[in-house]
Every structure is written in structure tokens, then in C-alpha cells.
Amino acid sequence: MHSSSSARWAILDKMALDENIYNLRKDKLRQIEALGQFAYPYKYEPTHSIPEILTQYGEKPAEQLEANRVDVRVAGRIMAIRLMGKAGFAHIQQQGQRLQIYVKKDAVGDKGFELYKLLDIGDHVGVRGYLFRTRTGELSVHVEELTFLAKDLLPLPEKWHGLTDVELRYRQRYVDLFVNPEVRDVFVKRSQIVKAIRAFLDARGFIEVETPMMQPIAGGAVAKPFITHHNTLDIDLYLRIAPELYLKRLIVGGLERVYEINRNFRNEGISTRHNPEFTMLEFYQAYADYKDLMDLTEEMLSSVAREVSGSAITKFGEHEIDWTKWERLSMREAIIKFWPEAAGAKPEMSDFATQQSMDALVKRLNAHHHPHMPYDPQDPVGKTIAAMFEHLAEAHLIQPTFIYDFPLAVSPLSKNKREPEERAEWVERFELYVAGMEIANAFSELNDPEEQRRRFEQQLVERARGDSEAHQMDEDYIRALSYGMPPTGGEGIGIDRLTMLMTGSESIRDVILFPLLRPEKQSVPEDAESAEA
């Protein structure tokens, strides 16, 4: 325990570090070297992985293994170890799966057994030997040669309860991943989901592209951006809140089917459903409208669910989500459907038409229904309708449900409805809700550059009114539209939330490997600090 090492401990101080254990294990490592092993060897050549051994020999009866001896070399991390005098058992783990090894002094020799006695839970080893079944029938490796591969200098979580401290799990995901197999499973599944989506879109002629993460104007969504700075150009840039406007520029450029799966950054709250950086799929298809996208979405998500879960039904909390049963409701229909009885007669479609009728509707609702929906009479009618929908309906939308036809006031990038009587106030847009969560947002893309300019100008008015999230003017985007964009449908799907639904994870932090946390305090003792200052 030299004082010079104290800085090294500082950051690990609170995080399950026992300096004594660390030093004891370093000493064991020296003893292992003294036995002729490398402390940090360069490679090991296994003949099988543990999962391979389990699938190939997991069912083989003991007699067969005896009759045709199977020699293997296999490596893994020790997850359990039992020593009994001159023999012992251990379980080694690879890819979340465990295999038992049997180490007998007679079989591995004095030095081999000395090494075995110096091993700790968490160490990496390679073993050469043959497969057999123990008296209880467990497939095991009868070890003839033990090779040390790497030492775990830090103690692992207690073996019954494992790593349960939620903060530690997120901070030390590297431990979480090998200690909790179900955590590993979630991230393997996440990878399969993304892979399945790519395969689905690739098969339909989409090409995958990458567009700027750092943008001079944070557009394509309504959200607060992160700001960063480029030194040489001496300009502020925004981390993108959406790739939308760039992807549509590509549609103008003739890349008729494009998609991007990548990170968005929004400088907003953190919750079980929100991480400041999150992954979105956005895809755009020329010559398609929003109805086409609903069909495509149904097809895509039901096939992804089937591929990844082996079933179109996934469990999420209390709910069973059936990815083959889709509902479609207009936003106004949803408000009517979930209108609370206490608030009197259900609204008529005409109630959504004017400022006065909406005002009356909100007052009737808030007079009888708690909690009150937030309401600013100065807001455009459309904004109030959208707020009412979220207030009344969102939480009820458990099975996959498309909510379509949004107010123009909350949709600066969507195309007006084609029906003449609704053109002025409504747009062709839908959102997909599952388990009360919004997981997709799509529309027939507005491709009239002059209408787009008017929409941006309206957003600037909202901005002046104090809505800091209202969309900024993007002249280059209008210029791009002015070159002519074909009719196009575009959609964004939240990959993190989709993964939550398909893996039964009720927090977004359980599907993001390293969710944003407050930085760890570096707890250096105060007197040590002042002594060195």
C-alpha cells in the first residue's frame, strides 16, 4: 500500500473496490508467473466455444463420451469455483453460457494444481482435456492442462443476489454484462432487431445512408438541441435532433428509398423513456403516402418481432403486445373513444372545428376530469386538440395503434390532407403507439416549397411567442424542395423504445449499453488534496 497508488483508488473508491483484495490478487498473479505462466498471455486457440460444446455434446450420453473420447480446448471466465483438497470443480463462462471443468491433481500435475489453487472467480482460463459426465450427469471437461489467461483483480458481486444495484449496473455495464445473462440477452436481441430492420428495408430497395450529426440548424423535429463549437470555422453547431431534412434532400437528389439508423440528441429530460441520445430509424420512400407507410410498418414490425422473438407476441410488463393486431384511429376518433364519462356527452366531430367550440370542450373536460389538461387559450386550435389527445388517449393505446390525421399546427413538415374540406387545418400524418408509448411518427412529406416557407414562418411566430422548440427557418431545405421533390412518405421509429417493447425492458436504460448518468464523483480525501496542492 504505497501512498503513490492513492490516486488510482480515488475514482474506484465508492465502486466496490477493496484495496486489500486488489493487492492480494496481484500477489497471486506474481505467484502464477512464478509457476511459469504468463501474467498476460497473448492468445489461446480453442477448438470449440462453450456454446458450441453445449449444442454439440449437451445431449450425448456418458457412455458415448467414454467410447469416443472428445478432446477439446476451451476458454472462459471462471464464474464459480469449488476446491476440495486435491481436486476441484469450476464453471467457466463464455457468451453467457457455462461449462463445468474438473481439475484433478493427478491429471494436471503439481504445477497445474498449484495454478488452480491460485485462481479466483472472475479469472480467465483456457483448459485442454476431454469431455465426460459427472456422477450427477453434468457435461464437464476433464482437464489435463490448465492455462492462465487473465486475472480479475477486483471482487465480483455476491453470488446469490449478483449485481442488483441499478446505478452500479449502468455504470459498470462491463460487469453487468457477464454477471447477468439476461442483460446480455437484451443487447444481443437489440442487435438482431436492428439487423432484421436492415434486412427488411434492404430487401425493398432502400439504401442506408449517413447524414450530418453536427448541423448548423437543428431541424426536422421539435426539441431543444445540444450546442457545440467548431474551432477552425469558429461556428456553433447543433447535435442533430433528427436527420429528417437531410434525408429528404437525398430524395430530391434521386435516392428514392433511403434510411438511416443512427443517434439523435435532444437536450431534454431523462426518464425511463428518455435518454438524451437515442437511436432512430428514419426512412423515406418516394411515390408513397402515409397510408402506404402504415402498411409497411405493420409488415416490418410484425416480421421483426417474429424473427427476433420467434413469436409475434411480446411481453411488456402486464401486457402482451400482439404485433399482428393493428388498430387505426384518427386523432379525433381517439379523443371521442377515450372521452371520460364523467365529462358528459362525447364530443362531436364539429367540436374540433373552431377556437370557440374547442375552448368549450376543454372547459367541460377540465370541470369534470382530473388531472386537468394543460391549456393555453392563446394556442392554435390544433395544438389544443393534440394536447387533448395526449391527455386522454395516449396511455390507453396498448396494442399497436396508428393515430392518424394530425392538426397542421403541430406538424410543420407534413403535407395537408388531400380532402378539400380538411386541407386547411389537417395533415396526413400518423404516430404509432404501443404500450402507451409513441414509437413511430410518419407523414406524407410536404413537398411544396412555398407552403413549406409559410410553415417555417408560422413556426417563427410561435418561437417569438416564446416556444423555444418551434422549428427554425431552413433556407437551403426550401431551396432543395424548390428543385422538386417527388411525392414521398417518411417515417421515424425509435429503436430504443422498440427494443424495450420487444425485450420486455421497462426502462430505456436497460436497452442502452451506457445510458447517460451524472459523472461519478472522484472522491479524493480532502487532506490528501490539500497536501498535494
Place this chain on the structure above:
RNA sequence: GGGCGCGUAGCUCAAUUGGCAGAGCAACUGACUCUUAAUCAGUAGGUUGAAGGUUCGAUUCCUUCCGCGCUCACCA
């Protein structure tokens, strides 16, 4: 940001009305050549998140702060 809850050994948790801070696992020493939560014997491990207050006495009660979780708001 608001509300609720939690913080005790490396880990998971106890501690009676406010009365000597404990257990299991992990660690260390010893025994044990088919164990699997191995077993048996022994040893060590603590500024009870921090500071202050009440009290003869605080892990326990009060205040403030710090950290974390849940939840509401904002949002996808």
C-alpha cells in the same frame, strides 16, 4: 424542477421505545480427489452517505446537504 422512497462490512440485508453495530455470501488460514449456493473449523473486515442539532446516550428523532431509485411535469 415538484412529490415519494432509499443510503449500515466488498455484495445482499438485519439491529426491539433512543441503550455494547450483527448475519449470510465474498476474502484470508487450515482439512477434504465427483462438487455445483460444496462442506467443516478458524481469522479478519465498519467515520452506519456528509455536516449540524436534540439527548446521559443517535444506525434510530430533527435540520441541511450529497448520491441514487420511483413518479409527475417536459419530451420521443
